[in-house]
Amino acid sequence: MVKETKLYDLLGVKSDASDSELKKGYRKQALKYHPDKPTGDTEKFKEISEAYDILSDADKRQLYDTYGLEAARRGGPMPDPNAGGAGGFPGGFPGGSGGAGGNPFASFSSGGGGGPQSFQFTSSGGGHPFHAFTANDAFNIFSHFTQSEGLGSDDDDIFGSPKGGFSQFGGGMPRRSGFRSPGGGRAGSPERSTVTVKLPVTLEDLYTGVTKKMKIRRRNRSGQSEEKILQITIKPGWKAGTKITFSNEGDALPDGSAQDVVFVIEEKPHSRFKRVDNDLTIDLKLSLKEALTGFSRIVETLDGKKLKVENKNPINPGHVIRFPERGMPISKRPGHKGDLIITIKVEFPSKLTDAQRKAIEDAF
Incomplete structure (x- = not known):
């Protein structure tokens, strides 16, 4: 029996959902409420992404099922103010006084010899204690999901598809998980992320060379969406896998820089050659x-x-x-x-x- 089901409800799954069911639920709900969709809702999208972030992590999910949302966010159960201290932290763990007691999450502790242990309530991925989940976190999780799981052709309109004389990527560039530490927690100082986009080109265009204009929609430093046209000059003889990099042309990052946008040539099949x-x-x-x-x-x-x-x-x-x-x-x-x-x-x-x-x- 889980303590609460709110996060499961957000993904539209049962509390005993498998990993594949969680992914399917997140995919459906995230696409529905993505801010760039007509049905988009930024706050709802943020809640859905946080739900998936917690439930897709086995340790966070166990915390949530046992103690609830705040425990999952903090990386441990809420301290009992009436209990004894644990290594200098008021309250310590429920059921314990000076040490870890019977707490199943004692692996989050550190200490040497027989001295008192100190506990830091942080996520298993190494995130900052009591980190407030932001919209930027939601976009990072969504980007990581799309890159690792793929969305398929039915969902390509999230980032746009060729229209008229341009190709466009709507609603901010897809984000990579450069803001997350290797263990999955949100890191304190994000690295510059790179957005990689496939650019399908005909064999004829690779033979003669061509200039393509790509319309992107990105988020500026104020968080607003704006459009820009990038001009790509494809030289005769370029091969599949050739990369064209536009530095600092993607979404603005918290450190004042911006994402690099990298287009990768993809050769379209030819009917004869x-x-x-x-x-x-x-x-x-x-x-x-x-x-x-x-x-x-x-x-x-x-x-x-x-x-x-x-x-x-x-x-x-x-x-x-x-x-x-x-x-x-x-x-x-x-x-x-x-x-x-x-x-x-x-x-x-x-x-x-x-x-x-x-x-x-x-x-x-």
Whole structure:
């Protein structure tokens, strides 16, 4: 039996919910009340995020179930003012006088030899005692959740999706958990966080180069939302994984700096060509007749040019025809390109007529 169910109610789950049920509940409620949604409510979003922060941590959850919300926030049960002191702290733990007594959370104590123990009521992650949960904490938890769990395409509108000539990220840049210590508690001096955003680019744009404008919405130092357009110049030959960094263009941070925004090139699949390093590969399908007697074909290259491919002799399936300097531009070697590699695929008939079979037998 838990002491109270408020946090479980906020996530819409039962008090015996599993970790996966907690994640599902948080995901649903956080998306519903995220401040950038039409149904958004900052205070509700903050309460939901704090609920998940506590219930997703086994130690905090045990404290909450046993002693209630304030105990979970403080990292230990509220001291009993009528009880004896514990290592200089008035009240100590319930049921104990000078030492840890039977308290199950004695692991939060420190002391040497046989001297008195001193207790610091702090979260298991090492956060500051009696830390007041803020909206910034809520956004950090949400960011950590989205990065570790993923939201899927149905939820991409949280941070925006390409619209018109721009791509935009709504309602403040997604935050990383740079404000949290390795153990999960909120650290005292946050490190600069980096927002990483995938930037899908077509193979044609990576071939020719292109300039893209990305509209972002971020929070300034006063906590207000503002928009800014970032211009990204993609150079010919850039590859998937290439990073473009905009320093101090994300949300403002408590130390006066701002998040860095990093766009990472993601190559969109092409219907005809496949990129292999700096080379372009494409399959050319031939009939059995063409493979045996020769062929002449026109292949349209990635830049729209016409390339004549022909052969007058029999050719084997899997044969490779290489055209130097017809592949992708090499970004580190201006003026040079990789190769265009054409692989022959032969379409064999599924059956032969008697006349066709006889003709083949007579020919060979």
